[in-house]
Amino acid sequence: MAPRSRFSAQTLAVLAALAGEPSRWHHGYALAKRTKLKSGTLYPILIRLAERGLVEACWETEPPPGRPRRHQYRLSTDGLAAATAALAAADAVAGTRPAADEPDRRRRALRPVTESRVRLARATSGTPA
Amino acid sequence: MTRISRAAGSLAARLLPVELRVWAEALWAEAAQVPSASERAGWLAGGLWLIARECLMIRRVRVSILFVVAAVLLARTAWAGEPTGFDTGVVWGLVVTTVAVLALLPRVVRNRLGPVADSPLARVLRFATYAAILGLIVALAGVLRSSHMPSRVRPENPLPIALLLPWSVFLLLLAGYVAVILIVTAQRSSITARTLAIGTGAGISLGLVMYAIMPLGMNQYATAPWLRGTAIDPVVVLAWILLLGGPVAAAVLAGMRHAPAGGRLRLVDARIRQSIAAGLLSTLVGSLIVCVLGPVTLVLLPRAGLLVHLVYPGRQLTAATLANNVAVLAQGAVGYFLIWLVFPLIGLVLGANTGLVAWHRGRAIGPGNGPGGGGADDGDPAPVPSGDLGREPADEETSVAVGAFVAMRG
Numbered sequence: 206m207a208p209r210s211r212f213s214a215q216t217l218a219v220l221a222a223l224a225g226e227p228s229r230w231h232h233g234y235a236l237a238k239r240t241k242l243k244s245g246t247l248y249p250i251l252i253r254l255a256e257r258g259l260v261e262a263c264w265e266t267e268p269p270p271g272r273p274r275r276h277q278y279r280l281s282t283d284g285l286a287a288a289t290a291a292l293a294a295a296d297a298v299a300g301t302r303p304a305a306d307e308p309d310r311r312r313r314a315l316r317p318v319t320e321s322r323v324r325l326a327r328a329t330s331g332t333p334a
Numbered sequence: 335m336t337r338i339s340r341a342a343g344s345l346a347a348r349l350l351p352v353e354l355r356v357w358a359e360a361l362w363a364e365a366a367q368v369p370s371a372s373e374r375a376g377w378l379a380g381g382l383w384l385i386a387r388e389c390l391m392i393r394r395v396r397v398s399i400l401f402v403v404a405a406v407l408l409a410r411t412a413w414a415g416e417p418t419g420f421d422t423g424v425v426w427g428l429v430v431t432t433v434a435v436l437a438l439l440p441r442v443v444r445n446r447l448g449p450v451a452d453s454p455l456a457r458v459l460r461f462a463t464y465a466a467i468l469g470l471i472v473a474l475a476g477v478l479r480s481s482h483m484p485s486r487v488r489p490e491n492p493l494p495i496a497l498l499l500p501w502s503v504f505l506l507l508l509a510g511y512v513a514v515i516l517i518v519t520a521q522r523s524s525i526t527a528r529t530l531a532i533g534t535g536a537g538i539s540l541g542l543v544m545y546a547i548m549p550l551g552m553n554q555y556a557t558a559p560w561l562r563g564t565a566i567d568p569v570v571v572l573a574w575i576l577l578l579g580g581p582v583a584a585a586v587l588a589g590m591r592h593a594p595a596g597g598r599l600r601l602v603d604a605r606i607r608q609s610i611a612a613g614l615l616s617t618l619v620g621s622l623i624v625c626v627l628g629p630v631t632l633v634l635l636p637r638a639g640l641l642v643h644l645v646y647p648g649r650q651l652t653a654a655t656l657a658n659n660v661a662v663l664a665q666g667a668v669g670y671f672l673i674w675l676v677f678p679l680i681g682l683v684l685g686a687n688t689g690l691v692a693w694h695r696g697r698a699i700g701p702g703n704g705p706g707g708g709g710a711d712d713g714d715p716a717p718v719p720s721g722d723l724g725r726e727p728a729d730e731e732t733s734v735a736v737g738a739f740v741a742m743r744g
Contacts (some may be wrong), residue, residue: 233376234366248361249387252354262360276360277365313458 212291215242219250220288223260223280227288230263230277251278259284336567343378346385349395354388354474394449397461405433411472424501432471435509436464439516447520451525456519459534463515467508473629477667500671506566507674514618514678519715520610524604525611529588533612537619540576544624544673547573549631549663576620579682581613585688589613606689612686614678621677625670635660 212220218240223231237247254260261281268274280288347358361381368374389395409429450456518533520526547569589612590607635641636656 210715232367233360234367237377240356242379244361244364244381245387248357248384252357252388262356264360273363273366275363313729 215240215246216250216254217291217295218242219247219254220259220280220284221292223278224285224292225290227280227285230279232275232277236278254284259287339658343381343385350385351388351392357388358385373397392628401436401464404464405437406438408468408471411475425478427501428471428474431505432467432508435505435512436467439483439509441511443513443516444519445516446522448522449520449529451521451523453519453521455527455530459530460514461521463471463622467512469627469630473633474631477629481716486528504671504674507678511622511678513616514614518615524607526588526592526608528591529612530615531610532584532588532591533615535614536576536612537582537621537674538623540573540580540616540620541623541627543569543573543576544620545627545631548669549628549635577617577677578678578684580620580637581616581684581732582688584612584616585609585685586692589689589693602693603614605693606686609689609692610682610685613683613688614681616685617677619679621673625674628670629667635663 219236219242220240222236223275233247233251236242236251237244240247242250246281251260254258255262255278258281259312260278262276262278265274341359343362347362349688350358361384362378365374365377365381384404402452450460513527517523518530530715586609589609592605592608631641636653642656
């Protein structure tokens with residue numbers, strides 16, 4: 206039996222979105238759009254990930270004129286390792302279970318995870334996109 | 335609209351601890367990127383949800399909410415019924431003052447000694463004290479309302495000083511009780527968890543035995559068949575032993591079990607402090623238990639059959655007889671007031687006396703025999719503390735026993 210991930214489906218979605226381009230800084234609204242999470246769900250996840258040292262966060266240093274500074278996020282080294290392991294575990298779970306048996310909510314939440322797996326594999330192996 | 339909601343959000347973000355505010359600000363800053371107004375409103379609502387959710391994860395906020403709910407329920411109970419006269423004024427005064435004391439004192443103590451100590455006992459003690467005092471006020475409001483005071487003191491008459499004075503003293507003492515509990519359970523308090531446990535344990539024993547005597551009247555069993563002809567009531571004797579011996583025993587035990595690192599003088603001072611705290615706690619907690627359970631029992635007596643059987647075992651009482659008996663028992667309120675006033679003083683005096691005699695006596699016995707072992711007085715590292723806080727040399731325990739004996743006689 207495949208090991209169960211210690212992250213929720215929503216957290217996995219955030220990790221996957223961040224892991225898609227691990228070296229790039231991401232913004233909250235873009236993450237929310239990609240993961241289809243509401244701000245009230247996304248930000249607590251980012252807070253917990255930052256508290257565990259898996260996500261780095263900082264303010265934009267030079268925002269364009271007329272726009273407020275934005276907070277930006279990316280995976281730390283530990284975060285990338287944790288995301289890789291968690292996404293692999295999630296893939297294993299998805300592979301051992303028939304898709305029809307999986308609850309819709311979890312399947313929807315894990316869709317960006319699956320999509321990001323390809324990008325993550327490229328990023329970690331250094332292969333160009 | 336967005337500007338207003340953003341301002342409201344920034345204001346709400348101030349509820350969060352400093353390290354979390356940045357996340358709320360980040361969410362608010364990001365709102366500018368959300369294209370449509372409805373989507374933006376949803377985004378900002380998520381921000382408010384984030385703030386509420388993170389606030390609720392803070393224990394202090396949860397405790398504050400619980401307190402506010404309890405205070406509202408208390409006020410609702412106290413304000414129930416017609417405003418009739420003096421008793422209504424006293425009840426309102428009681429509720430307002432108590433809620434103010436309970437709300438403000440933690441802030442004062444927090445500023446000086448930090449938040450509650452990271453120990454389950456400290457948290458339980460604070461929670462139990464607050465619950466007990468709120469329960470006491472509800473019970474007192476009930477007793478006052480059933481005491482028919484308005485017929486004796488009419489609203490047009492000025493409030494008699496003779497009746498206001500005891501209530502003022504009661505409230506002052508109530509503030510003192512709360513302050514002591516808050517101080518000894520604060521994070522930066524020098525009182526250890528072990529001292530808290532010893533003092534609280536002695537206090538619970540004293541409180542329950544006192545409650546068995548008044549109002550339960552279990553000492554009346556001295557005349558029951560199984561103790562017929564007993565000249566001295568054993569429960570009352572036990573209460574006296576716990577009242578006078580409990581603080582001494584708690585003081586000795588708390589001092590003996592305390593062995594901080596540092597110089598000899600610091601060790602002696604620390605042990606004296608633990609002894610005083612344990613002695614004070616032992617009677618303060620006991621007083622709190624009996625003074626809360628007593629009035630609560632009186633208020634519940636006409637409503638709870640189980641209590642009637644406990645207080646009047648084997649007797650069938652009519653409602654009128656029961657009401658009359660409750661009125662008679664309520665006349666013992668002076669006794670509760672005396673307990674409220676005198677018990678903590680007894681504990682304080684006995685604890686201080688025991689601490690001073692036991693630990694100064696221990697030091698006076700001479701190098702090698704006093705608390706903490708040998709060596710000169712000032713600045714010498716105490717040789718005893720070695721990681722096992724509970725272990726002391728046998729000769730020290732002898733000196734402590736001598737000191738305690740002298741303290742009890744004194």
